[in-house]
Amino acid sequence: MVTRQEDFSKWYLQTIQQADLMDYSPVRGCMIFKPDGYEIWEHIQKAMDARFKEEGIRNAYFPMLIPESFFNKEKDHIEGFSPELPWVTEAAGEKLEERLALRPTSETIIGDAFSNWIQSYRDLPLEINQWANVFRWEKKTLPFLRTSEFLWQEGHTAHADGQEALDRTMRMLQIYKEVVEGVLAVPVVDGEKTPSERFAGAVSTFSIEAMMQDGKAVQAGTSHYMGTKFAEAFDIRYLNTDNEHVYAHTSSFGVSTRLIGAMIMTHGDDKGLVLPPAVAPTQVVFVPVGPWQKNPAILDKIHELQAQLKAAGIRCRVDDSNNSPGFKFNEWELRGVPVRIECGPRDLENAQVMMKARDLDDKVAVPFDNFLASVQAELASMQGRLLEKARQMNQANYYTDINSLDELKAHIESKRAAGQVPGWVLAGWDGTEESEDKIKEETGFTTRNIPFAGQVPEKATCIVTGQPAKHTVWLARAY
Amino acid sequence: MVTRQEDFSKWYLQTIQQADLMDYSPVRGCMIFKPDGYEIWEHIQKAMDARFKEEGIRNAYFPMLIPESFFNKEKDHIEGFSPELPWVTEAAGEKLEERLALRPTSETIIGDAFSNWIQSYRDLPLEINQWANVFRWEKKTLPFLRTSEFLWQEGHTAHADGQEALDRTMRMLQIYKEVVEGVLAVPVVDGEKTPSERFAGAVSTFSIEAMMQDGKAVQAGTSHYMGTKFAEAFDIRYLNTDNEHVYAHTSSFGVSTRLIGAMIMTHGDDKGLVLPPAVAPTQVVFVPVGPWQKNPAILDKIHELQAQLKAAGIRCRVDDSNNSPGFKFNEWELRGVPVRIECGPRDLENAQVMMKARDLDDKVAVPFDNFLASVQAELASMQGRLLEKARQMNQANYYTDINSLDELKAHIESKRAAGQVPGWVLAGWDGTEESEDKIKEETGFTTRNIPFAGQVPEKATCIVTGQPAKHTVWLARAY
Numbered sequence: 001m002v003t004r005q006e007d008f009s010k011w012y013l014q015t016i017q018q019a020d021l022m023d024y025s026p027v028r029g030c031m032i033f034k035p036d037g038y039e040i041w042e043h044i045q046k047a048m049d050a051r052f053k054e055e056g057i058r059n060a061y062f063p064m065l066i067p068e069s070f071f072n073k074e075k076d077h078i079e080g081f082s083p084e085l086p087w088v089t090e091a092a093g094e095k096l097e098e099r100l101a102l103r104p105t106s107e108t109i110i111g112d113a114f115s116n117w118i119q120s121y122r123d124l125p126l127e128i129n130q131w132a133n134v135f136r137w138e139k140k141t142l143p144f145l146r147t148s149e150f151l152w153q154e155g156h157t158a159h160a161d162g163q164e165a166l167d168r169t170m171r172m173l174q175i176y177k178e179v180v181e182g183v184l185a186v187p188v189v190d191g192e193k194t195p196s197e198r199f200a201g202a203v204s205t206f207s208i209e210a211m212m213q214d215g216k217a218v219q220a221g222t223s224h225y226m227g228t229k230f231a232e233a234f235d236i237r238y239l240n241t242d243n244e245h246v247y248a249h250t251s252s253f254g255v256s257t258r259l260i261g262a263m264i265m266t267h268g269d270d271k272g273l274v275l276p277p278a279v280a281p282t283q284v285v286f287v288p289v290g291p292w293q294k295n296p297a298i299l300d301k302i303h304e305l306q307a308q309l310k311a312a313g314i315r316c317r318v319d320d321s322n323n324s325p326g327f328k329f330n331e332w333e334l335r336g337v338p339v340r341i342e343c344g345p346r347d348l349e350n351a352q353v354m355m356k357a358r359d360l361d362d363k364v365a366v367p368f369d370n371f372l373a374s375v376q377a378e379l380a381s382m383q384g385r386l387l388e389k390a391r392q393m394n395q396a397n398y399y400t401d402i403n404s405l406d407e408l409k410a411h412i413e414s415k416r417a418a419g420q421v422p423g424w425v426l427a428g429w430d431g432t433e434e435s436e437d438k439i440k441e442e443t444g445f446t447t448r449n450i451p452f453a454g455q456v457p458e459k460a461t462c463i464v465t466g467q468p469a470k471h472t473v474w475l476a477r478a479y
Numbered sequence: 480m481v482t483r484q485e486d487f488s489k490w491y492l493q494t495i496q497q498a499d500l501m502d503y504s505p506v507r508g509c510m511i512f513k514p515d516g517y518e519i520w521e522h523i524q525k526a527m528d529a530r531f532k533e534e535g536i537r538n539a540y541f542p543m544l545i546p547e548s549f550f551n552k553e554k555d556h557i558e559g560f561s562p563e564l565p566w567v568t569e570a571a572g573e574k575l576e577e578r579l580a581l582r583p584t585s586e587t588i589i590g591d592a593f594s595n596w597i598q599s600y601r602d603l604p605l606e607i608n609q610w611a612n613v614f615r616w617e618k619k620t621l622p623f624l625r626t627s628e629f630l631w632q633e634g635h636t637a638h639a640d641g642q643e644a645l646d647r648t649m650r651m652l653q654i655y656k657e658v659v660e661g662v663l664a665v666p667v668v669d670g671e672k673t674p675s676e677r678f679a680g681a682v683s684t685f686s687i688e689a690m691m692q693d694g695k696a697v698q699a700g701t702s703h704y705m706g707t708k709f710a711e712a713f714d715i716r717y718l719n720t721d722n723e724h725v726y727a728h729t730s731s732f733g734v735s736t737r738l739i740g741a742m743i744m745t746h747g748d749d750k751g752l753v754l755p756p757a758v759a760p761t762q763v764v765f766v767p768v769g770p771w772q773k774n775p776a777i778l779d780k781i782h783e784l785q786a787q788l789k790a791a792g793i794r795c796r797v798d799d800s801n802n803s804p805g806f807k808f809n810e811w812e813l814r815g816v817p818v819r820i821e822c823g824p825r826d827l828e829n830a831q832v833m834m835k836a837r838d839l840d841d842k843v844a845v846p847f848d849n850f851l852a853s854v855q856a857e858l859a860s861m862q863g864r865l866l867e868k869a870r871q872m873n874q875a876n877y878y879t880d881i882n883s884l885d886e887l888k889a890h891i892e893s894k895r896a897a898g899q900v901p902g903w904v905l906a907g908w909d910g911t912e913e914s915e916d917k918i919k920e921e922t923g924f925t926t927r928n929i930p931f932a933g934q935v936p937e938k939a940t941c942i943v944t945g946q947p948a949k950h951t952v953w954l955a956r957a958y
Contacts, residue, residue, distance in 0.1 A: 070505070086567045151540065462915070
């Protein structure tokens with residue numbers, strides 16, 4: 001196994017395959033989600049979906065194929081997505097009259113439906129979510145993080161006024177942050193994307209961004225305020241209380257299976273995956289040790305303890321294969337199982353097991369009579385530790401004292417020379433696309449987002465021009 | 480509203496739209512699942528998925544696009560599906576070298592993956608399920624029952640020997656029967672499809688079939704034993720304990736969103752939907768009656784009772800709109816809400832509410848102090864009643880004493896003349912495709928399935944030829 005330090009990309013690709021999360025497929029840029037990889041997604045879905053339902057957002061399902069004419073209704077939208085669309089041109093042996101795109105996102109087809117469903121202020125707000133597969137024919141792909149087909153949820157809402165739509169946008173960003181930090185233990189910074197990084201057709205786009213161990217950023221979730229742009233394109237109008245036909249204000253928001261990649265790149269170590277207990281397909285693995293095959297009482301005891309965990313809803317399994325304990329330890333560490341329980345003849349005598357958390361070096365003895373509570377506490381504790389550890393990694397790699405492009409280039413150079421990651425840089429920006437382009441061209445860094453007021457110390461001058469800064473932005477290389 | 484008797488098809492289309500389950504879409508044959516329609520699917524998914532997991536079948540996700548060359552590997556498979564496939568021929572502005580089909584089912588792409596994953600007998604059984612959208616470009620479509628895009632689950636398993644694969648096939652049919660009868664309250668008959676009705680590429684196909692109120696059949700779920708046909712096409716071989724490379728035996732099985740249509744056509748009445756409590760998006764609706772707006776204690780009490788139900792996990796809502804009670808009653812009956820609770824001033828005085836089940840004519844008084852238990856009992860009771868009522872409808876429309884095509888034609892004619900449904904006919908069949916074709920041409924009836932041994936009285940002679948019957952089959956018109 002290559003280490004993260006030696007080659008982070010290679011480490012990532014090795015880890016996800018050896019841990020059996022995914023496989024490549026014969027279709028360019030499309031991956032297979034194997035059971036352990038898919039189950040992580042199921043746990044993310046469950047956590048997100050429960051919160052959507054609490055918000056009163058209901059699931060629905062819209063056709064995957066979108067007529068070409070729909071894209072052409074919103075100019076920015078088609079410009080943004082057309083370079084990446086796959087098209088169905090034939091079906092059932094006949095050429096179609098109009099090409100049908102495989103959805104890259106569903107604003108257009110949902111906008112068309114909303115225009116039929118919304119007639120009066122009484123029909124608002126209308127708040128819908130969809131769990132679906134989407135397609136973006138990417139040139140460069142990377143499993144989980146950027147694939148031609150991926151899985152996601154997309155929320156779409158319509159409101160009587162702009163403030164309510166904007167509130168929804170901000171609320172969903174908050175929910176994303178809570179789930180990504182709380183369930184995936186991945187800390188994020190939230191803020192607004194710059195105009196050049198906006199969703200195609202949005203008035204404003206907000207994101208949560210996460211720092212990977214190689215210092216690069218992953219955009220982990222976005223929410224968009226559309227103003228009345230899609231309402232105008234699709235004629236989503238309603239009769240207000242003054243009996244006027246006016247446009248609704250819409251929003252959309254999404255997170256995808258790229259969260260799985262972000263979680264792996266945040267927590268993994270040189271032994272393999274490190275999975276937060278909340279999403280681990282197996283949370284606890286039992287490994288019998290010593291001459292356990294000659295002593296059936298050991299496996300009996302393990303099954304008794306396993307039953308306790310199962311009854312408490314903990315996902316666990318027993319590795320009673322004939323492999324050596326050392327082989328098993330490596331295997332389950334590679335797969336990122338949060339807690340390992342060892343039990344051998346001496347443990348049985350002492351009425352205890354040995355417990356090891358994936359992220360700690362030492363084992364601890366746990367008496368039988370305190371077993372369930374100890375495991376529960378360790379799982380909860382590990383969930384918190386992973387978030388804290390990732391926060392500390394982030395803190396150590398945020399730089400706030402870099403004030404010119406030359407300083408930024410020198411910083412990147414010196415970090416690389418030292419075998420360290422350049423991390424993220426908080427910079428002043430004059431708000432022009434020219435400055436943004438220049439940062440990218442000269443350093444490879446891009447604007448991640450503009451933190452909300454009060455979250456970071458404001459920078460006075462633009463890192464490119466030295467002119468007064470209009471915004472303070474996070475800069476980083478990004479996936 | 481048209482009645483079922485007047486025009487069953489029209490009644491169905493009116494009901495599903497007015498009850499807000501679906502909408503048409505701008506894409507030919509593709510429908511929109513609105514929140515109430517989609518939520519029914521979510522309840523079906525939950526029930527099925529829990530049982531799959533109990534069986535040790537794990538979820539995964541495979542690419543939706545399937546290279547044309549994959550289809551060509553299994554001759555029967557491509558013949559069966561090619562007339563219905565939509566094709567992606569262009570992506571990201573370029574013509575593709577090989578056409579990619581939108582999956583109609585995933586045996587081929589999963590077979591290819593299995594050939595990589597299965598090397599040794601230790602890798603078996605391999606049992607995978609996928610929840611996905613699939614495409615079959617149908618000429619005639621009907622919402623839920625036959626759409627160009629639909630949602631389903633498809634299980635795919637590989638086993639060391641044929642008996643184990645066949646056992647899995649039969650076990651899944653049993654699970655489908657349990658869920659469709661237990662959760663959707665739709666009674667089914669199980670059996671084997673005739674060779675001409677087999678899944679394209681299967682050695683044997685089994686089905687559950689349900690009778691609708693118009694006497695037509697819906698194939699409600701299928702499971703397939705593939706023998707080694709797909710293993711040979713995709714080279715799924717393993718090293719057995721004798722160190723020989725041998726082919727695995729595979730199976731597949733699926734149910735889809737057509738179950739929603741079958742459920743509606745089984746239980747609906749002339750007032751609209753009748754939903755089994757297990758899948759109803761709203762299980763209980765509260766309607767305040769009398770001068771409730773002047774008496775806030777009524778709504779307070781209703782909210783208190785609603786909180787009791789919510790705490791018990793019952794999906795409920797309060798209709799406190801300004802519509803009249805009569806309007807509300809009609810509205811919630813149309814939407815099929817299982818239980819309605821009315822509360823007015825006199826009820827408050829008597830410390831009771833009035834409870835009405837969707838499928839019964841009379842209201843009953845329920846004292847406040849027995850409220851939760853009464854509602855729970857009524858929901859459970861209605862679930863059972865709907866199944867029993869549908870079983871009785873089936874029993875009344877099975878015909879077992881029709882022994883020739885002339886008798887069958889006369890039977891259909893007399894039923895139609897009387898405004899009754901022709902129902903299903905249990906018939907002897909000589910096992911030839913010629914006889915099957917002749918039944919279809921002359922009566923429109925098709926073979927549904929061959930009941931398993933001992934389930935029905937065996938017929939001695941073929942309904943077409945009068946020769947000794949090889950099988951006893953269910954015949955019906957089908958969706």
